[in-house]
Amino acid sequence: MRRHLPLLPIAALFAALLGLVPLTSAASAAGAEAPARAQAAGDQPYASYWHPNTLLSWDPATDPDARFNRSRVPLRPRVSDPGLKANANARAGEGKIASLVSFGPTSNNPSQGSTNPHYYAFGHWQYIDKLVFWGGSASEGLILAPNATVIDAAHRNGVKVYGTVFFPPTAYGGQIQWVRDFAGKSGSTYPVADKLAQVAQYYGFDGWFINQETAGGDAALATELRNEMRYARSLGPVEFMWYDAMTESGAVSWQDSLTSANDSFLQEGSLRTSDSMFLDFGWSASGLSSSRTLARSLGRSEYELYSGIDTEANGSNTSVAWASVFPAGQPHVTSLGIYRPEWTFTSSANRADSHAREARYWDGANGDPSDTTTTSAWKGLAHYVPESSPVTAKPFVTSFGAGQGDFFHSGGVRVGSTGWNNLSLQDVPPTYRWLVGSTGAKLTPSIDFTDAYEGGSSLRLTGTLDAVNIVRLYQTKLPVAADTKLSVVVKTPAAGPTRLKAAISFTDAPATFTTLDLGSTGTTGWERKTLDLSAHAGRTIAQIGLQAAGSVASYDVKVGQIAVYDGAVDTAAAPTAVTVLGTTDVSPTRKSLRLSWTASAAGSVHHYEVYRRNTDGTRTFLGATPNDALFVPQLDRVGTETSTTLDVEAVSTEYGRSAAATATVGWSGTTDSNLALNRPATASGQCNGTETPAKAVNGTVSGGNGDKWCTTTTAKWLEVDLGSVRTVNRLTVKHAAAGGESASWNTRDFTLKVRGSTTDPWTTAATVTGNTAATTSHPVAAAARYVRLEIARPTQTADPAARIYEFEAWGS
Numbered sequence: 001m002r003r004h005l006p007l008l009p010i011a012a013l014f015a016a017l018l019g020l021v022p023l024t025s026a027a028s029a030a031g032a033e034a035p036a037r038a039q040a041a042g043d044q045p046y047a048s049y050w051h052p053n054t055l056l057s058w059d060p061a062t063d064p065d066a067r068f069n070r071s072r073v074p075l076r077p078r079v080s081d082p083g084l085k086a087n088a089n090a091r092a093g094e095g096k097i098a099s100l101v102s103f104g105p106t107s108n109n110p111s112q113g114s115t116n117p118h119y120y121a122f123g124h125w126q127y128i129d130k131l132v133f134w135g136g137s138a139s140e141g142l143i144l145a146p147n148a149t150v151i152d153a154a155h156r157n158g159v160k161v162y163g164t165v166f167f168p169p170t171a172y173g174g175q176i177q178w179v180r181d182f183a184g185k186s187g188s189t190y191p192v193a194d195k196l197a198q199v200a201q202y203y204g205f206d207g208w209f210i211n212q213e214t215a216g217g218d219a220a221l222a223t224e225l226r227n228e229m230r231y232a233r234s235l236g237p238v239e240f241m242w243y244d245a246m247t248e249s250g251a252v253s254w255q256d257s258l259t260s261a262n263d264s265f266l267q268e269g270s271l272r273t274s275d276s277m278f279l280d281f282g283w284s285a286s287g288l289s290s291s292r293t294l295a296r297s298l299g300r301s302e303y304e305l306y307s308g309i310d311t312e313a314n315g316s317n318t319s320v321a322w323a324s325v326f327p328a329g330q331p332h333v334t335s336l337g338i339y340r341p342e343w344t345f346t347s348s349a350n351r352a353d354s355h356a357r358e359a360r361y362w363d364g365a366n367g368d369p370s371d372t373t374t375t376s377a378w379k380g381l382a383h384y385v386p387e388s389s390p391v392t393a394k395p396f397v398t399s400f401g402a403g404q405g406d407f408f409h410s411g412g413v414r415v416g417s418t419g420w421n422n423l424s425l426q427d428v429p430p431t432y433r434w435l436v437g438s439t440g441a442k443l444t445p446s447i448d449f450t451d452a453y454e455g456g457s458s459l460r461l462t463g464t465l466d467a468v469n470i471v472r473l474y475q476t477k478l479p480v481a482a483d484t485k486l487s488v489v490v491k492t493p494a495a496g497p498t499r500l501k502a503a504i505s506f507t508d509a510p511a512t513f514t515t516l517d518l519g520s521t522g523t524t525g526w527e528r529k530t531l532d533l534s535a536h537a538g539r540t541i542a543q544i545g546l547q548a549a550g551s552v553a554s555y556d557v558k559v560g561q562i563a564v565y566d567g568a569v570d571t572a573a574a575p576t577a578v579t580v581l582g583t584t585d586v587s588p589t590r591k592s593l594r595l596s597w598t599a600s601a602a603g604s605v606h607h608y609e610v611y612r613r614n615t616d617g618t619r620t621f622l623g624a625t626p627n628d629a630l631f632v633p634q635l636d637r638v639g640t641e642t643s644t645t646l647d648v649e650a651v652s653t654e655y656g657r658s659a660a661a662t663a664t665v666g667w668s669g670t671t672d673s674n675l676a677l678n679r680p681a682t683a684s685g686q687c688n689g690t691e692t693p694a695k696a697v698n699g700t701v702s703g704g705n706g707d708k709w710c711t712t713t714t715a716k717w718l719e720v721d722l723g724s725v726r727t728v729n730r731l732t733v734k735h736a737a738a739g740g741e742s743a744s745w746n747t748r749d750f751t752l753k754v755r756g757s758t759t760d761p762w763t764t765a766a767t768v769t770g771n772t773a774a775t776t777s778h779p780v781a782a783a784a785r786y787v788r789l790e791i792a793r794p795t796q797t798a799d800p801a802a803r804i805y806e807f808e809a810w811g812s
Contacts, residue, residue, distance in 0.1 A: 041582020042593040044774075045069070045631050047109035047133075048199070049141030052181040055195045060202050067596070068111040071151035071204035072626040073424075076390040078158035079477045084510055084543065085386035086369035086432055092386045095325070095332030098130040098241070098278070098306045100209070100339045105742045106140040109147045112625055113403075113422030115633050116740040117456075118704035120345040121403040121421060123355075123429045123447075124362040125157035126387040130276075132209040132241070134340070136166030138173025142182075143196075149423035151205050152626055153403060157428055158390035160206040162241060163199070167214040169252070176216035183224040190224075193232035200238045207239030207275065217250035226264055226273045239275040241306070242266065254280040257287035258294050258305055266305075267298040276304045278337045283307050285324035288333045306337030315343035316361045316378045326384040336384075351449065363433050370435055389431045389475040391544075395565035395654045396478060397606075398427040399489075402447055405456015408621045412453050412489075412526035412560065415611065416621030418634070419702045424625055425455055425607065431475045440467025443548055443555060453489050453526050453560025454655070461500075461548060465555035469548045470503055470513060473562075477507070478541040480533050483567045486544075487530040489560035492521045499550035500557055502531060503543075510542040526560050533564075563654070571656035572603025575628070578648050578663040586775065587732060587810055588672040589637040596629040597648050597661060604653045611660075613645040614638065622646070637667050672729055674699070676720045676787065676809040685713035687801060693718055701739045701805040708739055708805045716791035716802045720809065725756050725785045727811045730777055731765060733789060734806035737774035745803050746772055749793035754784035762788060772796065784809075 045065035050058060060066035082092040103109055103120055113119075131154050133146035145163045154161045165182070168174040182192050196208055212225065229240045247253050247261040255262050257279055266277050279291065292302035307325045311318045326332050344361050348354035364372035364380030372383040403426030408416030434445045441464040448460035461471065488502055501515040514536070518529045544562065548555065581594040595610065607626045611619035612635060622632045635644060644667070647660035681693035687710035696709035697720055709718060722728075731752050736745035749769045753762040766778040787809045794802035 042584035045111040047147035048145040050143045067629045073152040073155040075155045076158045078388040080388040090386040096129040096335040098337045100132040100134045102134045106135040115702040117419030119421035120342045132162045153423035153426045162207045162209045167212045174214035190228040197235040197238045209241045211243040212246040222250045241276045242274040243278045244280045256282040258291035278306045281308045303335045305334040307334045308337040310339045312340035391476040397563040399454035399561045400459040401427040401455035402457045409452040430473045435472040437470040443469045459559040465552040472545045474544040480536045482537045484533040487563045491558040501547040503545040503547040505543040506539040507542045569654045569656045572605045572650040572652045573600040574658040578661045591635045599628045600650045605650045606653045611647045672810045674808045675722045680721045683718045685711040696807045718789045730810040732777045732808040736803040739805040744796045751790045753788040754782045
């Protein structure tokens with residue numbers, strides 16, 4: 001991205017300090033192609049990335065990570081009724097929005113989520129039509145395929161997903177030979193294009209964003225790139241978005257518009273080259289106007305042009321010439337391309353701050369997409385583009401899951417107490433965030449992370465109730481049959497009246513709501529209220545919302561689930577042939593593992609849930625996926641058990657649950673424990689007041705980027721007092737990537753030492769150079785009271801900060 005590049009050294013450093021965004025070509029000018037990632041049998045799988053020549057050898061049958069990156073969620077159709085748009089200024093059927101989003105560094109995008117609840121869980125899908133899984137770098141890989149969780153969430157919301165092909169400028173490691181390798185031809189075929197189509201079709205995403213900024217090309221190479229895109233599109237349903245950088249001459253020359261120098265990358269005579277074009281950030285009103293004229297003359301829509309804005313640094317404070325692309329009261333000139341909207345997350349202090357920033361970015365300054373009035377130039381994207389909704393078929397079930405949480409609930413019961421993120425489990429977010437109508441005080445809707453019926457969150461309505469409130473939640477297109485039901489799961493602070501009604505409107509009168517009383521609760525727990533819609537058979541639901549009425553000074557009601565379905569709740573058949581593909585010993589009492597199973601033979605499955613059976617008859621949640629394979633990051637041994645039974649059950653699209661299929665994981669005889677856990681720790685220094693030595697012995701890596709010991713001192717050391725002389729068998733170090741940070745910050749060179757008392761000399765137990773792993777484990781045979789980590793080179797780069805999430809001493 002041209003306008004971004006001059007700032008990359010500073011921006012890359014800033015991103016590195018945050019540990020939240022990838023270092024692309026600015027991070028390394030290394031020219032060597034990155035080797036394929038080696039994987040142990042039970043290791044964490046990651047999203048796929050390649051250089052052109054390494055992609056040629058990719059085969060999903062031999063790639064151990066491939067099956068974990070497959071999306072099983074088809075792209076859903078969407079509805080957008082102009083009469084139900086929230087904002088009067090928004091123009092239906094015109095400009096669209098594409099988002100270029102970095103969820104993590106190129107080489108560190110977990111396939112199926114992780115145990116870190118601090119994650120960019122995007123919640124405004126209703127305003128975008130394409131998401132580009134942004135990444136790629138000279139040192140890691142130029143071609144990045146999206147991971148399964150992002151594809152699942154996007155498709156569930158009717159949004160297409162593209163992978164990225166990024167050829168960086170020469171100054172940041174780009175090599176023109178890589179472009180030539182990419183465009184290489186074999187007879188009448190383009191081998192890399194064959195692979196691009198194969199990857200997209202196997203993983204289940206929709207296309208590729210091509211960003212070619214490497215200098216040194218010529219007209220012949222530019223021609224081959226255009227021919228290659230057309231060839232790839234002929235192979236099947238794979239789309240391309242071209243970035244305005246390389247011109248038809250082969251030179252890299254950003255046009256900031258569609259011109260005669262780059263229009264062949266969109267359309268060449270009667271030949272469609274790409275499906276859309278992302279115009280660089282320097283566009284002007286006259287340039288966009290001429291772009292619209294030229295696109296139309298080529299037989300293409302101006303809305304296939306996405307005028308780019310760069311919000312990575314300033315987010316909703318970015319200066320944008322809105323009137324040039326979305327003029328008030330006039331047709332949109334082009335669509336809009338947003339570079340790095342995850343600023344709402346990367347700039348935030350915590351989850352609440354992130355949600356507030358996202359609401360400001362998308363919904364406007366008032367948290368109400370219908371009222372975007374503000375003195376700020378940034379009105380919010382809801383001001384320009386109407387909402388779209390994928391709620392077009394039954395069953396429809398939402399538990400208001402955000403795709404992350406601090407615990408996991410099933411049917412209102414806590415079955416997991418650790419943090420997590422997994423966008424595959426994100427429910428379709430409310431269409432309107434938030435749209436509340438009242439003649440008095442307005443209640444405040446929010447996504448509540450303190451309680452849930454399913455997953456890790458629920459909907460909460462709070463505030464002063466002194467008049468009728470209508471909370472519009474979902475735009476829909478759901479036909480009502482004679483056996484259609486609407487169910488709502490609610491929880492009140494005390495048993496008694498909910499003062500809440502389900503509110504639905506129909507397509508024959510979409511602005512008029514019919515209400516159905518939810519009555520009273522008999523407990524303070526979750527209760528399901530099932531409502532019969534047979535009286536409305538033959539009609540089609542246009543909106544789903546809630547109505548609150550009455551007089552309550554401090555109203556507080558939680559909604560755990562809303563469902564629309566026909567007949568009884570359906571279940572799916574149980575999965576079969578559960579197989580442990582492999583395990584990795586994280587410690588003597590903890591494993592990570594990879595599972596697979598044969599999908600349910602009957603019934604419609606929303607996702608599969610995996611549990612461990614406990615000796616007291618309860619179960620502990622380990623993870624979930626719509627796929628037929630799952631990585632389990634943490635299975636802990638309980639006591640001296642010699643084996644653990646795992647349950648895999650299918651959860652249907654109506655949230656009926658199958659019987660469980662099982663598998664067993666064995667444990668060795670050792671019962672070593674982590675002797676360093678919560679023991680006194682000292683260090684050479686710390687980066688700030690929270691990243692203390694104690695964070696490296698607290699037993700967790702899932703508390704976000706602050707759940708670590710960090711130091712920038714010249715001499716870097718961490719020491720733990722085990723309390724008495726103990727038998728130490730193994731020392732384990734969890735580096736930056738174990739806590740979700742960039743793998744480029746994993747400790748490279750370090751030494752481990754032990755001693756029995758403060759008067760004894762230190763004995764070297766292990767010396768490590770050239771490490772790249774997130775977790776390292778080192779056998780030790782010692783009687784020691786003190787263990788010490790000395791760091792010679794803290795990262796893979798010149799970054800001076802050591803980041804240690806855990807320092808463990810295993811023994812007895």
